Structure formats: structure tokens, C-alpha cells
Amino acid sequence: MRSATLELNQADRFASPKPANFDRLARVYRWLEWFTFGPILWQCRCVYLDEMKSRKAALVIGDGDGRFTAELLKRNQRIAVDAVDASNAMLRQLKQQAGHNASRVHVHLADVRQVNLAPCKFDLIATHFLLDCLTTVEVESLARRLKDAMTFDAIWIVSEFAIPDNWYGHLIARPLVTGLYIAFGFLTGLSIRELPRHREALQTAGFVLTKQQKRMWGLLVSELWESSPIANSRSIPKVFKD
């Protein structure tokens, strides 16, 4: 782990329960995804790739087997990526996926709830289907630390599950998300059983949601967040509802 960028917060070492262990899913993760959601999760991750083309320093957290990181490195030949994951096997896959661009990736085996980040370093943060492994309180705490680690013009790309507040949400999305949590609880030991209120957490930590796309009638969301002090006419906070 490069201490200039990230360091383990010793005081918090035992504060949170152990993170889920995704090691044994590392090789099969992409096939599990394909059989359940086909290409849709991949489409969610790629929505804002154009906005990432001019970025120079990315922090990618919980990218799993690294397909998104590999695509980012391919599309942006100048970017350097710090990748944090609690799973060693996932990080190995991520390095492998990066291929000849692997020299621009620095991997950090760490629980993101327990790392201190270098100040004002990153102009891009990406968390695809990571926040759903955390509680609302943990998302808010992470967001506050990320805010300090971001440059003034940084963007934070979030892909997540959501439960729309309508009949579809109650009858279809909620049981589906509950089923996914039960499956991942069994496979990885994940103890979380409900989605964090990530929008509330990010807003409380000082971020504004500037873009959003939904898929599967709102079950999946791709979002672009910015730090609120730089909010301008282009990024006036809007009310985004599920």
C-alpha cells in the first residue's frame, strides 16, 4: 500500500465489523452478473465514461474484478488509478484485466471504512455497486473523507441499486434486492440487509447530484456527484427522486 495516498486508520481498525469477503467470487463474478442482469450493470458503469476522459487521478473503490478500471484506462491514456478493495482475489483480477495498462494502477488491499486518503488528490472517484455493502452512516463517513481527498473540480460516479417509491418498487424491486442481499450474505458473509440511503448521506456530506440515469424502471441508477462548494449554474441541485 502506498502510504502517501492511503493509510490504514489504526484507531478504527476494529471499529467496524469485518467487510464481506468476495474472494471466492472473483473468478465467477462476471458470469454471475451476466446470468442475472445481462449487460445492464455494465451499461450502468459506462454511462459517464465521456466525462472521465480528461481526468488524471482516479480513486476506484470496490471495482471487483476490474472490468470498469480496465475500460477507464483504455479510454483515458493519461489517467492513473488507485484501486481500493477488501478482496485480494478481486484486486489480482483487476490488475490482470488492466493488461498493458497495469503500470498505471496502484492497488490497495484495504477496508475503505478504515483508510485515510491523501488530501486534494483525486479528480475522479468511482464506486460501482460498492455503497450497497455499507450502512448509511458508513457511506456518510466515507463521503466526508472522499470530499477532502478530491480536487475542487472532481466528480464522483456512483452506480447503485434503488427501490422506487411506487408499486413496482414495493412488489418487484424490494423483494429482488432482498433476495440479492440474502444470496450475497450467504456467499460472502455480507451482514448488510438493506440499501443505505446513499443520496441522503452524500448530500449531508456536501455533495450535489448533477446527473442521473435510471435503468430497469429505477431499480438501477447511475449518478454523477460533485462537491457542493463548486456548484454553479451547470450543477444546480435538482430534486432526484427514486
Ligand SMILES: C[S@@+](CC[C@H](N)C(=O)[O-])C[C@H]1O[C@@H](n2cnc3c(N)ncnc32)[C@H](O)[C@@H]1O
Ligand atoms: C458487490 S461487489 C461490486 C463489484 C463491482 N464494482 C461491480 O460494479 O459489480 C463489491 C466490491 O466491493 C468490495 N468491498 C466491499 N466492502 C468493502 C469495503 N468495506 N472496503 C473495500 N472494498 C469493499 C468487494 O470486495 C467487492 O469487490
